[in-house]
Structure formats: C-alpha cells, structure tokens
Amino acid sequence: MILSWLIEKRSKLAVIGLGYVGLPVALGFARKLPVIGFDINEERIRMMQLGLDPANEMSPDDFLDADITFTSDAKDLSEASVFIIAVPTPVDEHNVPDITLLIKASATVGAVIKKGDYVIYESTVYPGCTEDDCVPVIEQVSGFTMGEDFKVGYSPERINPGDKIHTFENVIKVVAGCDDEAAKNIAAIYSLVVKAGVHVTSNIKVAEAAKVIENTQRDVNIALMNELAIIFDRLGVNTYEVLEAAGTKWNFLSFKPGLVGGHCIGVDPYYLTYKAAELGFNSRVILSGRYVNDNMGNYIVKKILQHVIANNSNVKDAHVLIMGATFKENVSDVRNSKVADVVRELKKYHLNVDVYDPRANADHIEEQYTFTLIDKPAKIYDAIIVAVAHQEFMELDEAYFLAISKPNALIADLKGCYRNKIKQRKYWSL
Structure with a gap:
C-alpha cells in the first residue's frame, strides 16, 4: 500500500540530509516519485532550488525532470509517508562515533510522522544503532510504537564521490526492515530506481554490519600496503613495481598505499570497534x-x-608545495582529508607550505582546517608532494615540475603517478 501511495502521488517520499549521499538519492527517486528534499543548511537549499549541487557531484541536468521540492522547513515533511535519513555520522576528536545529527534527524521525523509511515536509515552506523538509539527517539517524540504504528528499515548508502559508473541506480542496494512486511515494502521502494537490484537481509543489524565491514576491509588492506611501503622504502625498492609483479598472480588483491581519509574508510572502522569494545571485545x-x-x-x-635538512642550510627558508587537498582524486570533498595532517606536521617544523588544489573549495578548507589554498604554484620549491591524483595533475609532465622546483628538489609522488617519468629531480613514492 505504501508503494502505491507514492506511485499514485497521494503521498511523498522525503530525504533528510542532502549531502553527498542524500542528494543523489533524492534526485534518483524524484524521477519516479514526488520527493521532498530536506536539509537544515538554508544556503545549500537555495543552491539546489537553482539546480546546483553544492558538492559539484551532480550536474544541472540531473535536476531536470525531477519532481522534488527542496526545503529547510521541517513542517513540509508532514506531506511525506516515507522518510529516508541520510545525515553524516562522523567520529569526534577521540575517534568515538558522533551520532548527534542522526538523533536530531530522528527527532525531526518523530515530530511529523503519521501512523503507517516508513522511516529508512542510510547513514553509516554501528550494528544495533538504528533500533537501540534512533527508534526510541522517534517513539518518544511521536508517541507511536515501531511495528504497530510505523515501520523502520535500514539501507546503507553506497555512494562513491567522483565515481560516475557506480552510481545510486547502478549499485546493488542492501535493504532490511524491522519485520518481513517492512523489508518487502522497502525492497519494492528501492527497486523502483535501483536498476542493479536489491539484496534483502534477515534483519537490520545484518545490514548495518555489512556496511561497516565493507570499508573496514578496505581500510585493513590499505594499512597492509602502507606498512609494506615503509618496509620496501628501507629495502630501496619501489612499492608500485612490487605490486605490479605480485599482481600477475590471479588471486592477488589490488590495493595501493596512500593517505586514508574521507567520510568512509577513515571513519567506519571506528564504528565497529566502538561497538566491539562496548561488548567487551x-x-x-x-x-x-x-x-x-x-x-x-x-x-x-x-x-x-x-630531504630538506640535507639540502638546505636553513630549514625555515625551505618551501614545500602540496598538490591536492581533497580526501581522494577528482572530487571536491575535503572532509577528513589526511592532507591536513601533512600540512600541520610540516608547519610544526616551520617549513613554508603552499597547498594547491583546482578541485577543492577554498572556503571549505578555511572552515575546517588551519591553512588556505593558493591560486597556483608561484615559487621555486624545495619539495613537491603530489598527494592526490586529480586528472589535472595526471596531465602534467616533467617539464612542469622542473619549472617550479630547485635542481635538488624532491618530488614525493604518493600515488606513484609519475614513476619512471621524473628523471631530473630526486623522486620518491610510497
């Protein structure tokens, strides 16, 4: 019944939180159903009303033919019968899960929910969070009871910023419900837009656990590559050449060393270890x-x-350029960027540091970190760190680096992009 209400436009689907996850989900559904896109950030709402994605992930064309109303007024959510919550779930400075926004979103939904409505969580959480932490908030605010008055489900987001192939519609969607009826209806709702299909789990905890181990697995494997890179550096061999050789075996897994930041790989494992510690493990x-x-x-x-100490009489006179400030290549997202760690540590030694990134938003950098971006490299540097493999950087040749670096400069190529291409400067990669 809930699905027919949506299809017949007798009710609406609401998405709460219109960031990197929520906006593509909202626009995906808006091509099939009437949608309410809700976010507490009024400036973001104004941009989306103009057909602009603040994160520059969705193009203006993606907003066309979308039956969606963008709003920051929670009262507008009363028109919906299905609520998808996709707010950020970061960790705090002690790497403890911070579900503040999730709890606030649950309270917002609890204030407008009606009998028969559905609430689906997409935010990354630890197993048990949906039912143990979020549902009680909805019940307290609404006065309703899950299962009897409203249904709850969990469908972990699989949005990959910068990826135009593995999109919301093209990736299998894991879904779960508080009971069999809920799971069936939630699967049907997502099946309307997710062409790749859905995978239904037996309960919500399984779906929550599946999400956190997806990125935990990647994190552990990248950690192994990073540790190997340290070992190989001491051996004097190139890590990427070793990986190429090992990769000729059919069952060798392809992972690369590097800085691990962002809102998924660098965060999700802490949600799992937090819950494990709570259980005594x-x-x-x-x-x-x-x-x-x-x-x-x-x-x-x-x-x-x-390198700088070995080649400069006064470290304070040395200049270092960092190319790339986002958490990964070809995106503008700077959340939890580990490049910030590099900048902070370099400045502790009083080095002069410039950071250049044609993709990152300078205002976002200044809001979140203690450095600013330069418009373009304008010095002769003692060291250049290529931290992020943006497409713009991949098009550069050795002549570019020669023009902006001293003869004894170091080119630190963290992603191995210029291996065997830098001949006239000292070259190092992870």
Missing part, C-alpha cells in the same frame, strides 16, 4: 590498521624533512 587487527593509516602523514613528513 578489544579489536586488534582493525585498530592496528587504523593506527598505521592514521600515522602515514607523519611518515611522509619525516621523509620530506630529511
């Missing part, structure tokens, strides 16, 4: 991987500092 493998990845910035700075 101290994770060793997962936290060891987090330790390795969180300390790669320090390792990189050590390599830069060693």
Whole structure:
C-alpha cells in the first residue's frame, strides 16, 4: 500500500540530509516519485532550488525532470509517508562515533510522522544503532510504537564521490526492515530506481554490519600496503613495481598505499570497534590498521624533512608545495582529508607550505582546517608532494615540475603517478 501511495502521488517520499549521499538519492527517486528534499543548511537549499549541487557531484541536468521540492522547513515533511535519513555520522576528536545529527534527524521525523509511515536509515552506523538509539527517539517524540504504528528499515548508502559508473541506480542496494512486511515494502521502494537490484537481509543489524565491514576491509588492506611501503622504502625498492609483479598472480588483491581519509574508510572502522569494545571485545587487527593509516602523514613528513635538512642550510627558508587537498582524486570533498595532517606536521617544523588544489573549495578548507589554498604554484620549491591524483595533475609532465622546483628538489609522488617519468629531480613514492 505504501508503494502505491507514492506511485499514485497521494503521498511523498522525503530525504533528510542532502549531502553527498542524500542528494543523489533524492534526485534518483524524484524521477519516479514526488520527493521532498530536506536539509537544515538554508544556503545549500537555495543552491539546489537553482539546480546546483553544492558538492559539484551532480550536474544541472540531473535536476531536470525531477519532481522534488527542496526545503529547510521541517513542517513540509508532514506531506511525506516515507522518510529516508541520510545525515553524516562522523567520529569526534577521540575517534568515538558522533551520532548527534542522526538523533536530531530522528527527532525531526518523530515530530511529523503519521501512523503507517516508513522511516529508512542510510547513514553509516554501528550494528544495533538504528533500533537501540534512533527508534526510541522517534517513539518518544511521536508517541507511536515501531511495528504497530510505523515501520523502520535500514539501507546503507553506497555512494562513491567522483565515481560516475557506480552510481545510486547502478549499485546493488542492501535493504532490511524491522519485520518481513517492512523489508518487502522497502525492497519494492528501492527497486523502483535501483536498476542493479536489491539484496534483502534477515534483519537490520545484518545490514548495518555489512556496511561497516565493507570499508573496514578496505581500510585493513590499505594499512597492509602502507606498512609494506615503509618496509620496501628501507629495502630501496619501489612499492608500485612490487605490486605490479605480485599482481600477475590471479588471486592477488589490488590495493595501493596512500593517505586514508574521507567520510568512509577513515571513519567506519571506528564504528565497529566502538561497538566491539562496548561488548567487551578489544579489536586488534582493525585498530592496528587504523593506527598505521592514521600515522602515514607523519611518515611522509619525516621523509620530506630529511630531504630538506640535507639540502638546505636553513630549514625555515625551505618551501614545500602540496598538490591536492581533497580526501581522494577528482572530487571536491575535503572532509577528513589526511592532507591536513601533512600540512600541520610540516608547519610544526616551520617549513613554508603552499597547498594547491583546482578541485577543492577554498572556503571549505578555511572552515575546517588551519591553512588556505593558493591560486597556483608561484615559487621555486624545495619539495613537491603530489598527494592526490586529480586528472589535472595526471596531465602534467616533467617539464612542469622542473619549472617550479630547485635542481635538488624532491618530488614525493604518493600515488606513484609519475614513476619512471621524473628523471631530473630526486623522486620518491610510497
């Protein structure tokens, strides 16, 4: 019945939180159903009303033919019968899960929910969070009871910023419900727009756990590559050449070393280890991987500092250029960017640091970190760190680096993009 109401436009679907996850979800559904897009950030709402994505992930064409109303007024949510919550779930400075926005979103929905409505969570959480932490808030605010008065489900987001192939519609959607009826209806709702199909789990905890281990697995594997890179550096062999050779075996997994930031890989494992600790289990493998990845910035700075000290009589006169400030290539997202760790550590040693990124939003950088972006490299640098493999950087040749670096400069190519291409400067990669 809930699906027919939506299709017949007797009710609407609401998406709460219109960031990197919520906006593509909202626009995806808006091509099939009437949608309310809700966000507390009024400036973001104004931009989306003009057909602009503040994150520059969706194009103006994606807004065309979309039956969607953007609003920051929570009262407008009363027109909906299905609520998808897709707000950020970061960790705090102690790497403890921060579900503040999730709880606030639950209260917002609780204030407008009606009997028979559905609430679906897409935010990354630890197993048990939806039913143990979020549902009680809805019940308290609304006076309703889950299962009897309203249904709840969980469908973890799989949005990959910068990826135009693995989009919302083209990736299998994991779904779960508080009971069989809820799971069936939620699966039917997503099946309207997700062409790749849905995978229904037996309960909500399974779906929550599936989400956190997807990125935990990647985190642990990248940590192994980072540790190997440190070992291979001491052996004097190139990590990427070793990986190429090992990759000729059919069952070798392709992971690369590098800075691990962003809102997924660098965060999700802490949600799992937090819950494990709550249950009396101290994770060793997962936290060891987090330790390795969180300390790669320090390792990189050590390599830069060693070079600068060996080639400069006064370290304070040295200039370092960092190319790339986002958490990954070809996106504008700077959340939890580990490049910030590198900048901070370099400045501790009084080095002059310039950061250049043609994709990052300078205002976002200034809001979140203690440095600013330069418009373009304008000095002759003692060291250049290529931290992010943006397409703009991949088009550069050795002549570019020669023009902006001293003869004894170091080119630190963290992603191995210029291997065998830099001949007239000292070259180093992870």
